[in-house]
Amino acid sequence: MPASILLISSDPALHAAVSEVLRSPSYTVSMALTPDESLARAAQSDLLLLDTTGNGATTLDLCRRLRGDPAMTSVPLLVVAQSDDVEERIRFLEVGSDDVIGRPFDGRELEARVEALLARFGRTQSLAPAPSILRTMPRQERRSIAVFSPKGGVGTTTIATNVAVVAGSRQPHGVVLIDLDLQFGGIAVHLDLAPRQTIVDLVHDEQGLLDPELLRGYTARHDTGLHVLAGTARPEQTELLGGDQLEQLLQTASRAYGTVIVDAGSNLDERTLQILDWADTIILPFHPEIPALKAVHSLLDYLNATGDIVGKCVFVLNNAFARQALRMRDIEQALGTRVAIELPYDPLAYLNAANEGIPVVIGAPRSGAAIHLTKLADTVLGDWGAAPASVEQQPKTRFGGLFGRA
Ligand SMILES: Nc1ncnc2c1ncn2[C@@H]1O[C@H](COP(=O)(O)OP(=O)(O)OP(=O)(O)O)[C@@H](O)[C@H]1O
Ligand SMILES: [Mg+2]
Incomplete structure (x- = not known):
């Protein structure tokens, strides 16, 4: 209607x-x-x-x-x-x-x-993003997705939130979004939620970290059916989450939900490496500028040395600022990999989304921003089990052109 x-x-x-x-x-x-x-x-x-x-x-x-x-x-x-x-x-x-x-x-x-x-x-149709994306995922499928960028402010939380809302609409009560950007996470704000409990409360509950049903009790519910485990607004509390607890949290969340999506922020530390290791898919947003590309480049070098993490990365070029200086072909050559999707610069749609606490895939479903974010969600949620088709290694050209390194 x-x-x-x-x-x-x-x-x-x-x-x-x-x-x-x-x-x-x-x-x-x-x-x-x-x-x-x-x-x-x-x-x-x-x-x-x-x-x-x-x-x-x-x-x-x-x-x-x-x-x-x-x-x-x-x-x-x-x-x-x-x-x-x-x-x-x-x-x-x-x-x-x-x-x-x-x-x-x-x-x-x-x-x-x-x-x-x-x-x-x-x-609108039951607060859903767009009728075309309301497909039901097969039940046996399990997904673990981390969104991480080596640089802050490039849309990590925006992407995590929108992809999670698409996933949550398709599989109500089967998807959890966890705010593991422990210092300055803002997922609750992006979704206009006022959670009664946060990750810190869960960490204080040993049983909650082990029991899927108890863990579900710590989440806030979004209208789409997405569950959210909120971060803390007090950065000093982040020390409470040690490596063992993080491991338990990720494992129990994966038993409690078919799909677990984590906002891993932009700080590369031991915890983040644990998250990247746990995830089956890593969405890696970056901005088309030299410092951002250098950060991605260093990250890839580092990850190449630590294990098979790069192969599960989905690279997302997010035009979060008005000016774009680099061409896609140069960027892909520099990174040595295909970019899965380019998100357009759209200050109005994102400004409304931020002010209203309604992600663009719901608030402005026909905007270019929403269409591309939905495509990204399709990429990471669609063919489970197969490696992301968008990732294609081209090792010979890594950063040779842009940074003078063969
Ligand atoms: N394609 C875009 N066009 C315009 N604005 C954008 C775009 N993508 C993100 N933004 C805006 O950029 C800002 C930063 O986005 P976001 O908070 O998602 O980034 P982040 O990487 O999580 O940042 P932080 O490092 O602070 O956690 C937000 O105000 C968001 O609305
Ligand atoms: Mg963020």
Whole structure:
């Protein structure tokens, strides 16, 4: 069923503009011209778009009346303000609007906000990312996936969260996401969860570390059916997790869940090596710039010396910043391996996701960001048992071109 958007406005030009932006089969846009008509039709809609052009006091009053109607509590209300004026935005937020967008607006921003609100209010298909990815995985399959980067701030947590949400939607209550970026992990924030217990509580419970059912009790539940073992907000507590406990945690989590996904952060220490060793697949995001590539290069050298870890890496080029200086062909040559997927730069989608605590695969499922993240999820969740097709070693060219090393 398409989401029905009710535009409350007497401006035909705005109707035309909104209909153009939301013209996909996922939406129907209709118009209510007067306050009485809006109040009569609002509760049957999936989202209200309230235009503030004209008499400001009347619109403010209408916004208040719409929000005051008990039948309207589950219908999101997005105000189209006359400008970007902060005072005007605050006035509308204070009387109960859920979001405000100022004129002139970019069509992509309007669509992103509409999608985020529909997702937040559960007015998309059961908060699921996209119908095409809702496949059920065979039950006997077990997956252990770590997301790690030798450099911080390149999207490790974003990728772990989105892949986990896709996995959790496909296999509700069969997937756990563990925040093992013990110093500055932020998975709970990325998913807008307020966990009652964290990994530190689990570490204090010897039995919980050994018993799959007890371990499940330490997780928080996301709407998609994903379970989350949250990290601690207090870095000094990370010392509590020793090597033996980490081993127990990973083994027990693998017995408790079909799929275990770990955000391993960006700090290469003993614990991280343990995680990389445990994982069947390692997603390795990096940014297309020389320092990031050098860090990946050093990591690969190190891992090559310590065992067969490189063969299970899935390399992800994440354009987390606006400027891209290097070409894909040079990057692959430098790394000596194929890059599985390139994630586009999309500040708006990620900004909304961060502010709302709704990963882009749910909040903006048709954005380029979501489409590519879903492809990445398909790559690592799809053909279990086979080595990731994207990883192809080309040892002769490693960093020769970029860093002058043959
Ligand atoms: N492709 C992208 N386009 C635009 N912004 C992005 C992209 N990928 C990630 N970001 C943004 O970059 C920031 C860092 O992402 P994230 O927190 O996932 O990285 P991280 O590697 O986990 O960082 P940290 O080292 O702090 O743990 C976030 O604000 C995120 O929204
Ligand atoms: Mg992180």
